[in-house]
Amino acid sequence: xxxxxxxxxxxxxxxxxxxxxxxxxxxxxxxxxxxxxxxxxxxxxxxxxxxxxxxxxxxxxxxxxxxxxxxxxxxxxxxxxxxxxxxxxxxxxxxxxxxxxxxxxxxxxxxxxxxxxxxxxxxxxxxxxxxxxxxxxxxxxxxxxxxxxxxxxxxxxxxxxxxxxxxxxxxxxxxxxxxxxxxxxxxxxxxxxxxxxxxxxxxxxxxxxxxxxxxxxxxxxxxxxxxxxxxxxxxxxxxxxxxxxxxxxxxxxxxxxxxxxxxxxxxxxxxxxxxxxxxxxxxxxxxxxxxxxxxxxxxxxxxxxxxxxxxxxxxxxxxxxxxxxxxxxxxxxxxxxxxxxxxxxxxxxxxxxxxxxxxxxxxxxxxxxxxxxxxxxxxxxxxxxxxxxxxxxxxxxxxxxxxxxxxxxxxxxxxxxxxxxxxxxxxxxxxxxxxxxxxxxxxxxxxxxxxxxxx
Amino acid sequence: xxxxxxxxxxxxxxxxxxxxxxxxxxxxxxxxxxxxxxxxxxxxxxxxxxxxxxxxxxxxxxxxxxxxxxxxxxxxxxxxxxxxxxxxxxxxxxxxxxxxxxxxxx
Numbered sequence: 001x002x003x004x005x006x007x008x009x010x011x012x013x014x015x016x017x018x019x020x021x022x023x024x025x026x027x028x029x030x031x032x033x034x035x036x037x038x039x040x041x042x043x044x045x046x047x048x049x050x051x052x053x054x055x056x057x058x059x060x061x062x063x064x065x066x067x068x069x070x071x072x073x074x075x076x077x078x079x080x081x082x083x084x085x086x087x088x089x090x091x092x093x094x095x096x097x098x099x100x101x102x103x104x105x106x107x108x109x110x111x112x113x114x115x116x117x118x119x120x121x122x123x124x125x126x127x128x129x130x131x132x133x134x135x136x137x138x139x140x141x142x143x144x145x146x147x148x149x150x151x152x153x154x155x156x157x158x159x160x161x162x163x164x165x166x167x168x169x170x171x172x173x174x175x176x177x178x179x180x181x182x183x184x185x186x187x188x189x190x191x192x193x194x195x196x197x198x199x200x201x202x203x204x205x206x207x208x209x210x211x212x213x214x215x216x217x218x219x220x221x222x223x224x225x226x227x228x229x230x231x232x233x234x235x236x237x238x239x240x241x242x243x244x245x246x247x248x249x250x251x252x253x254x255x256x257x258x259x260x261x262x263x264x265x266x267x268x269x270x271x272x273x274x275x276x277x278x279x280x281x282x283x284x285x286x287x288x289x290x291x292x293x294x295x296x297x298x299x300x301x302x303x304x305x306x307x308x309x310x311x312x313x314x315x316x317x318x319x320x321x322x323x324x325x326x327x328x329x330x331x332x333x334x335x336x337x338x339x340x341x342x343x344x345x346x347x348x349x350x351x352x353x354x355x356x357x358x359x360x361x362x363x364x365x366x367x368x369x370x371x372x373x374x375x376x377x378x379x380x381x382x383x384x385x386x387x388x389x390x391x392x393x394x395x396x397x398x399x400x401x402x403x404x405x406x407x408x409x410x411x412x413x414x415x416x417x418x419x420x421x422x423x424x425x426x427x428x429x430x431x432x433x434x435x436x437x438x439x440x441x442x443x444x445x446x447x448x449x450x451x452x453x454x455x
Numbered sequence: 456x457x458x459x460x461x462x463x464x465x466x467x468x469x470x471x472x473x474x475x476x477x478x479x480x481x482x483x484x485x486x487x488x489x490x491x492x493x494x495x496x497x498x499x500x501x502x503x504x505x506x507x508x509x510x511x512x513x514x515x516x517x518x519x520x521x522x523x524x525x526x527x528x529x530x531x532x533x534x535x536x537x538x539x540x541x542x543x544x545x546x547x548x549x550x551x552x553x554x555x556x557x558x559x560x561x
Contacts, residue, residue, distance in 0.1 A: 115522055122529045129536050136543040143556040145540040150492060150553075153533055154483055157499035160526060161476055164503045167519055168469075168510040217559040 001051040001058060003041045003066055004106050010037070011099035018092035026092055027081045030099070031074060038070045045454075050112055054174055057112035064312055064454050065109045065240045068319065072233045073102045075323045075433050076225065082427045083225045083330060094134070098229070101127035105237040109244065114163050114173040117241070121159065121205070125152045128234055132222040144221025151214040155204035162197030165190045166249075179248045195249050199260075202245065205238040207287075208294045209267040216275075219287035224333065227283050228326035231290045236315040239297045243311055246301050261301050262392050268295030269399040276406045282329055283339045285406060286322075289365060292399060293318055299380050299396070303387040309452045310379035316444060316451060317364060317372035324437040325361035328354045331430050344410060346419025351426055355414045357434040362407040364441055367400045372445035379452065460512050468509035475502035489541050489551040493534055500530045 010033045017026050041063060048059045076098060084091050104123030111117040129152060133145020167173060169191035170181045181187045182195075200211070207215040219227045250257065272292030279285040297314055300307035331354055332347055333339045348355040364371035377400060381393050444451055475498055482495025504523045511519025545551055 115518075115525055118522075119525060119529070122533065126529075126532055126536055129533075129540065133540040133543065137547070139547050140558055142540065142544045142547055143558055146489070146537075146544060146553075146556060147559075149533075149537045149540055150483065150496075153496045153537070154480075154499075156529075156533070157476075157479065157496060157503070160500060160503045161506075163522075164472075164506045164510065167507065167522070168465075168513070171510075171514040171516055173518055173522065221559050 001049075001056050001110075003037060003044075003070075004056065004103060004110070006033075006037045006040065007070075007099055007103045007106060010034070011096045011103065014092050014096040014099060023088065023091055026095055027077060030077050030095055034070055034074045034077065038067060038074070041067050041070060054112040054176070055116050056107070056110050057175075058110060060455055061240075061244065061308060062110040064451075065236075065315075066106045068312070068316055069102055069105045069109070069233060069237060072236070072319050072323065073098060075437060076229055076233065078429050078433050079225055079228070079327060079330065082429050083223075094131075097127050097130055101131075101229070101233070105233060108237055108241045111241075111244075112175050114166065114175070114178070117245070118160065118163060121238075121241070122156060124234065124237060125156060125205075128152070128226070128230060131226040131229060132218060134226065135223045140221040141223060142221075144218045147214055148218045148222075151204065151218075155201045155211075158197050158204070159201030162194040162199075162201065165194030165197065169194065175248045179251060182249050182251055198245060198249070199242075199257075202238060202242040203264065206235055206242060206294045206297070207291055208264050208298060209271045209291065210264075212268065212271070212291045212294075215291060216279075216284050216287040219290075220281055220284045220339075224283070224326060224330045224339070227286075228323065228330075231286060231326070232319045232322040235290060235294065236319050239294070239300075239311070239315060242298075243300055243304075243308065247304050251304070258302055258389075261298055262389055265295045265298045265392060266395045268292060268298065269395060270295075273399050273402045273406075277402070279406070280341050281339050282341060282344070282410065285410075286325065286329075289403065289406075290322075292403060293365070295399075296377060296380060296396060299384045299389075299392060302389055302392075303383040306386065307380070307383045308455045310376070310383050312454065313372070313444070313448065313451050314376040314380050317376040317441060320437045320441040320444075321361040321364040321371070321373060324357050324434050324441065325365070327430050327434040327437070328358040328361070331424075331426060334424070341410065341413050342420070344413045345417035346414070348415040350419050350421075350423035353431070354426060354434065357438050358414065359411050360438050360441075362410060364445075366404045366407045368404075370442065370445055372441050372448070375445055375448045379448070460509070465509055465513045469506060472502040472506040472509070475499075475505070487553050489544075489553055492553065493537055493541075496537075497530065497534065500526060 014026055045063045050057045080094055084094055101124055104120045107116055108120035129149045132148045133141055135141035169188045170178050204211040269292045272288045276285050276288035300311035332343050364373035367374045367377045381396050385393050479495045479499030483492050486492055504526055507519045507523050
């Protein structure tokens with residue numbers, strides 16, 4: 001609970017620093033503050049509690065995911081300093097919006113009441129609409145912001161309708177009451193309609209097929225750092241929240257609902273991978289790859305009792321690999337108007353370390369051993385097998401083989417094609433973030449039990 | 456208030472708000488003017504507010520009405536951001552027709 005308050009206060013401090021003309025101090029102070037908050041959050045591990053009339057509940061699940069969100073935000077804030085170099089007068093806005101986004105993410109994962117859930121998802125979404133449209137003189141960014149806004153608020157409306165129906169059936173927004181209602185035989189039909197509508201809205205937010213069509217456009221148009229935020233932090237948050245919602249609303253999941261999840265999962269993996277094959281823009285390619293990863297993450301819902309650990313492991317692996325990949329993309333495409341694959345030609349000679357980091361990140365996403373992406377897929381498929389969905393496991397394995405092809409397209413561009421321009425100096429922050437993110441990724445690949453046994 | 460709800464029945468309110476919600480959904484799917492799409496989003500959110508208030512009276516529980524305040528505040532913030540994006544589109548492009556936004560595809 002203190003985490004949430006501290007993050008919001010840090011965001012306000014950022015805004016105040018602008019008034020006192022302390023722009024240079026904003027990024028370092030924010031990083032130090034976030035590290036302190038991370039320490040405070042980790043010490044809460046192992047305790048459980050509920051605050052403010054059960055509005056916020058703290059347990060191991062929320063502490064683990066909140067820490068992951070804070071770590072991802074630290075990386076994103078570190079990259080901000082260089083990324084917003086030309087808009088340095090607005091740096092306090094960008095950083096504080098990221099912090100408020102983090103506050104939304106933390107309240108989304110630690111809610112004990114549907115009101116808190118709704119506020120969290122809206123704070124996160126509104127912050128992302130602003131960031132997606134933040135490059136306001138660029139037509140592409142405007143378009144991305146508008147599309148994301150329309151799709152996002154449409155999804156929010158559907159979620160709100162679902163919440164209202166659940167309230168009508170249960171008579172309370174409290175998650176404990178809702179859990180009892182979901183297990184009782186006398187619950188009226190509105191409840192199940194409400195659960196379905198919340199499911200549809202959440203599938204919109206995590207961008208799974210058939211609700212994925214906004215993702216590639218928005219990912220391509222938004223500024224690169226915002227795309228990194230959306231594809232790591234926002235997707236991971238929405239997935240963790242969706243899992244938590246299902247645990248309390250759908251404890252005795254019906255076979256029909258499981259079937260829907262299985263179909264959504266297979267469709268997301270297949271459509272995401274096949275569409276990614278023909279993309280020439282790396283942000284668009286990673287958007288489709290994110291859709292297929294969402295398909296993998298959704299599998300965790302089929303085994304609600306045991307899959308929390310593997311879902312956490314998967315989100316950590318995916319988030320860290322995503323941060324590392326986007327750091328290199330920001331470096332390679334700096335000062336250019338597009339993110340086409342040609343920008344990566346000869347990167348292996350121009351900047352060997354950055355090329356190596358991108359290769360490692362893509363290997364991790366493709367699921368090649370040593371990197372944690374492999375173990376993440378292994379654990380989550382193992383859980384699915386326990387739940388008895390063999391067909392889904394087969395589809396997952398086939399899809400991870402397809403995925404290798406388009407990841408290798410980037411890698412071969414970096415190492416086999418001739419460079420068209422001279423090397424640029426790699427900014428210091430990019431080095432740090434890329435190396436630390438990839439190092440953590442490999443470290444959890446070597447010691448998976450450190451994260452798997454948390455729950 | 457409770458007697459009125461008993462005479463009319465809570466289902467009637469449900470039908471009305473579902474109807475309003477559908478009008479909002481179809482407005483977003485069919486209309487191409489950004490302002491009208493924003494209004495459709497507002498209709499969707501307000502349909503839900505109506506339903507929350509009706510259920511709140513039905514259950515004799517105030518939390519539904521408190522939730523309406525949250526959702527109104529959130530809707531206002533959301534539309535403020537949407538209008539800001541719309542203004543920057545209008546400055547760059549000179550029109551607010553959604554069909555002009557075709558730069559991103561593939």
